[in-house]
Amino acid sequence: MPERKNKFLNTQVQDLEIAGVYKDLDANLLNLIRTNKINPKPLMICSGSTSSGCAAKDHWTLDLRYRFKKxxxxxxxxxxxxxxxxxxxxxxxxxxxxxxxxxxxxxxxxxxxxxxxxxxxxxxxxxxxxxxxxxxxxxxxxxxxxxxxxxxxxxxxxxxxxxxxxxxxxxxxxxxxxxxxxxxxxLKPLGVWETTLEPEQLAETISISEQWPIQASLYWMWGETIKAFGVYEFKENYSEKGFTEIINEVPKSDDFKTSQIEDLTQLNRFNLPIPSDSFNQNKYSEVVGILGPPLRNKSYELVKTIEKLMQNKPNPSCYISAQQLGGATMTEVKNLSSFVHRNSMWKPWITGTWEAGNNEQRKKSLDWIENGWIELEKYFPGVHLAQIHPHLHWHQKEIKAAFKAWLPELQQLKSKFDPEGILLPL
Ligand SMILES: Cc1cc2nc3c(=O)[nH]c(=O)nc-3n(C[C@H](O)[C@H](O)[C@H](O)COP(=O)(O)OP(=O)(O)OC[C@H]3O[C@@H](n4cnc5c(N)ncnc54)[C@H](O)[C@@H]3O)c2cc1C
The missing domain is CATH 3.30.465.10 (Uridine Diphospho-n-acetylenolpyruvylglucosamine Reductase; domain 3)
Incomplete structure (x- = not known):
């Protein structure tokens, strides 16, 4: 029998009244799928449970974390x-x-x-x-x-x-x-750095980073202040010239610091520029991730646009961040994937947050995300569907922007492999 309670890492999902949880993809559940007896549809699928798309009100979730651990x-x-x-x-x-x-x-x-x-x-x-x-x-x-x-x-x-x-x-x-x-x-050692920046300095850092070697990447976050973080993979040891050149060149403030880490799990040492309670149980959020090509000389103009958006953010836990692509993500010439935006160098994401149960704040935060998305679309026309939002009205827009000309072929496959709409709508 499926269970009614479950522990999800996504706080919003955690509080939903769901129909129940299947802890295994066993013969019984497979039979319900094959005979189109999942009700209501879609069946939600959960792996890490960090996104708002792994469960839905009154729907069943298959949580793969119980049985599939090898x-x-x-x-x-x-x-x-x-x-x-x-x-x-x-x-x-x-x-x-x-x-x-x-x-x-x-x-x-x-x-x-x-x-x-x-x-x-x-x-x-x-x-x-x-x-x-x-x-x-x-x-x-x-x-x-x-x-x-x-x-x-x-x-x-x-x-x-x-x-x-x-x-x-x-x-x-x-x-x-x-x-x-x-x-x-x-496994190779990593060098990391972090610093608080003014908007102009962020624009300069973005512009410089577009010329970096592929073992270096930038990640920035604009919340109550702006923080830039860099990650550099060493060939062998920590005293590599390429790393020193980058940290000498990047704009910095007094809190600039570098460190060495063994692997990417240790990135959680970074001090983020948002209130420390932003990830508490009583905070909900949604995220839209967008994709676009190198900015070249447009980073200053972009930063001005973001500055205006940040002046109107509905609460201190809302933020805009970006991760850097390029190098091997651009040169994957055969592209055997549905990630169609291979010309992208930037993935900004807009996070809107609100107090659990506060519908007015929720609306303001979702409107802020949507408005931010519209403002940033001219630089970042693609979508990275890391978060899928069938529960929000922009689902169709995000799907079109994620898959572009590849969408009709995906929809054909959907009608072949999911004719009854067991999984998320496409
Ligand atoms: C703190 C944090 C940091 C993040 N950093 C990054 C980052 O650096 N880079 C990046 O690209 N993304 C990042 N993300 C986004 C994240 O990778 C996506 O939201 C991802 O979908 C989460 O996967 P999950 O397994 O934890 O989530 P879940 O919520 O369990 O699942 C997410 C979606 O994937 C589908 N799904 C899950 N498992 C399966 C399966 N086995 N079969 C079919 N469908 C499945 C579900 O239907 C669901 O819609 C981050 C998210 C968080 C919360």
């Missing part, structure tokens, strides 16, 4: 197989024992939703997106049919190619993924 490393290939309930911190801690690593994002608490929706890491400029590391995917299409797909070769069939592309970036609409096999990378 991590298995294959030393001969330097590949790792993870089941769908493994979070990113667990993944890289397991890999550390083999002196290997994986380009996780800025938080280790996300689950395989991070990988399936693209996966932008501070190391993506060197290694590519998380989806670019996938060697094999397995699970069930939304019609209940079991599958296992290996990364296509030149000789692979068109069907194989199209299904692979769809699953790498649009899986949440088509299939329940139960395991992924991934390429890993040699």
């Amino acid at each position: 991590v298995e490393f294959y030393p001969a290939q330097n590949e790792v197989l993870i089941e769908a309930g493994v979070d990113m911190k667990t993944l890289i801690e397991e890999l550390k024992d083999h002196k290997r690593s994986f380009p996780i994002g800025i938080s280790g608490s996300t689950g395989i939703g991070y990988i399936l929706t693209g996966g932008i890491s501070p190391l993506s400029r060197k290694y590519g997106l998380a989806i670019d590391q996938i060697k094999e995917l397995g699970g069930y299409w939304a019609n209940g049919e079991k599958f296992k797909l290996k990364k296509p070769l030149h000789s692979s069939s068109k069907d194989h190619l199209v299904q692979w592309k769809a699953l790498c970036g649009a899986a949440p609409f088509l299939a329940i993924i139960t395991h992924i096999k991934l390429k890993t990378h040699q």
Whole structure:
């Protein structure tokens, strides 16, 4: 029998009255899927439970964290197989024992939703997106049919190619993924720095960073103040010239500091420029992630636009951030994925926050996100569907902006593999 209570990391989802939770994808649930007896639809899928899309009011959730916990490393290939309930911190801690690593994002608490929706890491400029590391995917299409797909070769069939592309970036609409096999990378030490900046200094930092080598990337966050953070992967040791050159060049203030970390889970040492209670249980939030090409000389103009948006933010916990892409994310020429915005160098995201249960603040924060999105669209026309919002009115807009000309083919696959709408609408 499915259970009614569950622990989700996303605070908003945690407080929803959901129909119940399936803790396994067993014969009973598969039978309900195959006979179209999930009611109401869609069935929500939860891996890391960090997004607002892993459960919905009155809907059932399949929480993969209970049953799908295996991590298995294959030393001969330097590949790792993870089941769908493994979070990113667990993944890289397991890999550390083999002196290997994986380009996780800025938080280790996300689950395989991070990988399936693209996966932008501070190391993506060197290694590519998380989806670019996938060697094999397995699970069930939304019609209940079991599958296992290996990364296509030149000789692979068109069907194989199209299904692979769809699953790498649009899986949440088509299939329940139960395991992924991934390429890993040699574990190397990282240098990080952080500093508070004035708006002009941020514009200058953005402009400089577009010329950085691929082992360096910028991440900035504009909340109550502006903070810039940099991550640099060393070849071997900490005293590398490239790192020194960057930290000598970047604008800084008195709080500038550098440190060395072993892996990306330690990014949580960064001091963020938002009130410390922003992630408390009584705060809810939504996020829209957008994508755009190098800014070149437009970083100053962009910063002015953001400055205006920040003057109107509805509360102190709302913020706008960005991560840097480029390098390997741009040169993945074959692009066997649904991440169509390969020309992107920036992924800003707009986070609107409100007090739990305060509908007026909720509306203001959602309006602020939407307005910010419209203002920033001219620089960042794409969407990174890391957060999927079927519960909000902009769902159609986000889907069109995420997949562009690839959307009709995805919709064709949806009608083949999810004819009854068991999973999220596309
Ligand atoms: C603190 C924090 C930091 C983040 N940093 C980054 C970052 O650096 N880079 C980046 O790219 N993103 C980042 N994100 C965004 C995050 O990667 C996405 O929101 C991602 O979808 C979360 O995955 P999850 O497994 O934790 O979430 P969940 O909420 O469990 O799932 C997210 C979505 O994926 C679908 N899904 C999950 N598992 C499966 C499955 N097995 N099969 C099919 N569909 C599935 C669900 O339907 C759901 O809609 C961050 C998010 C947070 C909260």
